[in-house]
Amino acid sequence: MQEVLFYLLTARNGFYVDGTLGGGGHAEAILEQLNLSGNLIGIDLDGDALEAASKRLGRFRGHTIFVKDNFKNIKSVLSQNDVESVQGVLLDLGVSSYQIDEPTKGFSFQMDEVLDMRMNRHQPVDARHIVNHYDEQALVDILWAYGEEKHSRRIAKAIMQRRVEQPIETTGQFAALIEQTVGGRFLNKTLARVFQAIRIEVNNEMENLRQALCDCIEVLYPGGRLVVISYHSLEDRLVKYAFRAASAQSIPSGNKIIPDTPLTPVLKMLTRKPVTASEEEMEMNPRSRSAKLRAAEKL
Secondary structure, eight states: OHHHHHHHOSOTTOEEEESSOTTSHHHHHHHHHSOTTOEEEEEESOHHHHHHHHHHTGGGTTSEEEEESOGGGHHHHHHHTTOOOEEEEEEEOSSOHHHHHOTTSOOOTTSOOBSOOOSSTTSSOOHHHHHHHSOHHHHHHHHHHHHOOTTHHHHHHHHHHHHHHSOOOBHHHHHHHHHHHHOSTTHHHHHHHHHHHHHHHHHTHHHHHHHHHHHHHHHEEEEEEEEEEESSHHHHHHHHHHHHHHHOSEEOOSOSSSOOEEOOOOEEESOSSOBOOOHHHHHHOGGGGGOEEEEEEEO
């Protein structure tokens, strides 16, 4: 939290965007630092999360705008609210604590609930559809690409065999199948990777992030900042490369004779390496253990 505020806030009277509002924790901390001229737009795909956050942030009425949308649409969200540019954008990626703890969302393997995982409950494709209807090779590809799961082929084959007998409807059924397939050693890590992979596919998270990073950079004022918190290597790698490309001063020619091609950078990286949570914060908030924060400033 303190690192978010340190890197994000440059003007107490500024206009900021929390592109992943969730339960409103970061938004509340940001708004507490702003003066009476400061404002924040909170974006989230989850209508329930927006409702909960709007109650939490009720005391900032008049300084907050709540929008049900995907953060990849940040340009249209700002345009619809007559905002051209902003001083800062925060993206806290992945599933929010609000969604993990909500028993009807189907994100967690630690509860037995409907296998859903949709951040937007109005979209047609959920986790049940993917697990019960994707072909075997597609499942292998998802588990490997989005979960880096070494047992992807065994798990995909087990899914195909089980769903012939009966559909896989709940997180409990899915977790039990994985446990039967790969055994109990390091089971939680395997479950986390598999559930992560299916969730990313359900919500098209990687493609949304690629689009959002480009557009977030575009809507920043000069001197404005983009802060991104990721929770697994795929996200962090994508953010790192996007920041690196936007801050590059040249394209290497790869030849000692031919000079490099000069570029005009649009970002200045503020974090050469990702910032991680302190020991104290990890004790208070164990979910921050895997968080990596990167920040950059618009030139």
